Amino acid sequence: MGIRFTAKARRGMVALAITAGLALGAAGCGGGGGDDGGKKPGASASASPSGGSQPSAQEGQSAAPLAELNGPSGLILQVTSAVRDSGGFLTVNANLKNDGSQSVVVPVALRGDETEIVQHGTSFGGATLVDSKGKKRYYVLRDTDGRPLTTTDLSSIDAGQIIPVFMQFPAPPADTTEVTLQLPTFSSGTIKISG
Numbered sequence: 622m623g624i625r626f627t628a629k630a631r632r633g634m635v636a637l638a639i640t641a642g643l644a645l646g647a648a649g650c651g652g653g654g655g656d657d658g659g660k661k662p663g664a665s666a667s668a669s670p671s672g673g674s675q676p677s678a679q680e681g682q683s684a685a686p687l688a689e690l691n692g693p694s695g696l697i698l699q700v701t702s703a704v705r706d707s708g709g710f711l712t713v714n715a716n717l718k719n720d721g722s723q724s725v726v727v728p729v730a731l732r733g734d735e736t737e738i739v740q741h742g743t744s745f746g747g748a749t750l751v752d753s754k755g756k757k758r759y760y761v762l763r764d765t766d767g768r769p770l771t772t773t774d775l776s777s778i779d780a781g782q783i784i785p786v787f788m789q790f791p792a793p794p795a796d797t798t799e800v801t802l803q804l805p806t807f808s809s810g811t812i813k814i815s816g
Contacts, residue, residue: 686700686701687702688812689810690802690804690808692728693728694719694725696721697717698716698804699715700812702714703813703814705795705814709792710762710792711789711792711793712788712790713790715787715788717775717783717784717785718778718782724779728806730805731748731804731806732745737763738767742773743773744772744773745772745786746771747761747805748760748802750800750801751800751809752800755793759791761790771788772788797814800812
């Protein structure tokens with residue numbers, strides 16, 4: 622019982638930390654009273670089709686994604702940040718966008734093929750980071766029940782829809798500043814690590 626409670630508590634803490642990070646990130650995106658006045662941060666970024674242009678209010682040109690990974694059927698993963706935290710983790714935040722004209726089923730292959738992850742449904746559990754400098758590959762972290770520390774339970778994405786997603790990995794050494802993100806069925810992309 623103690624182990625189960627610890628796993629749930631740890632999962633809850635990770636989810637809370639990630640939610641807080643996403644909320645702070647969303648608050649920082651819209652925050653300085655730009656051109657829109659009353660239309661503020663987070664909700665519009667994922668709720669409306671025009672959310673794709675909202676992030677440009679952040680800091681003009683610097684709002685460009687760190688990398689864009691092209692996937693099947695018009696899906697695009699736009700990596701917005703790759704941040705180290707003090708616990709030795711690296712959290713990759715991104716927007717999954719359907720750039721096509723029809724609703725698309727999120728590829729099951731994104732979860733990878735590891736038995737431990739497959740049993741927990743759709744996720745980004747198949748994502749890896751490659752550190753060419755250190756010659757290492759990093760896999761998505763899992764909790765004590767084998768659940769991947771990524772966005773889960775995505776089934777489909779409507780045309781024009783943008784969904785914020787995350788993946789958490791062990792952090793590469795401090796002197797590694799760039800890694801390549803690989804995701805099944807998507808092209809790979811090099812991203813710069815901050816923090």
